[in-house]
Amino acid sequence: MKQNSQLFKGSLSTIILKLLDENGKMYGYEITKKVKELSKGNVELTEGALYPALHKLEADGLLEVKIENIGNRNRKYYSLNKAGKKETNLKLKEVSDFIIQLQQVLNLKPTY
Amino acid sequence: MKQNSQLFKGSLSTIILKLLDENGKMYGYEITKKVKELSKGNVELTEGALYPALHKLEADGLLEVKIENIGNRNRKYYSLNKAGKKETNLKLKEVSDFIIQLQQVLNLKPTY
């Protein structure tokens, strides 16, 4: 991530899982664009962070991969398998809890 | 942190700064207890994370240190200097923005 990198550290895998959950299947480059779009240009996911994270999620048995040929170029489409969907729900709960706890400790008002 | 460690990674220095801002002066052990209290026992700051973080903030020129003797034991009281107060405000803004952006990307409802 370029922007608040220290803070986003740790939430990347959750972001990837959630986007795959919402969109069915996505390829790496598409994910970087989506994150930028959703954050209105504020969050830029770097490739050096994304691809290793995708490979790790795959190695952890959470993702399915399908390579598609577009012209002479390959796209690796990722999607969630059953374990991936379960993990997504878990991670989203963890992030929600994390936000609540962080707001409690920092005495921050919830962001409306 | 014991609990959501990957997520809390990066927010520790902000937590320390904010607690010092609120409480004037605190010593390390006191900070761990305060975090536990504020999070209702959910967040446990480990000493292996805390002390290096305090030393770094001090090395960065954000903290004042005063050693006090309680019986035969030493306490290192930390407090914010001017630069520390400025940095605290900056970091708190960063965390607020981070939470908003994370909620946007993950399509989470704000936590009321």
Place this chain on the structure above:
DNA sequence: TTTAAATACATAAGAATCTTATGTATTTTT
């Protein structure tokens, strides 16, 4: 009263996750 738990500091090895830099190659835009 002696043992365990709490208080209070500290550091060091290792793990995890990211940044930065670099590389390759194709396609589209200028």
Place this chain on the structure above:
DNA sequence: AAAAATACATAAGATTCTTATGTATTTAAA
């Protein structure tokens, strides 16, 4: 024709944490 965007990938290094260990005093429990 050149530059930018698309699309993947990896590797060295930085940062920040975990886990383990160490020292020492004070308080609570057995």
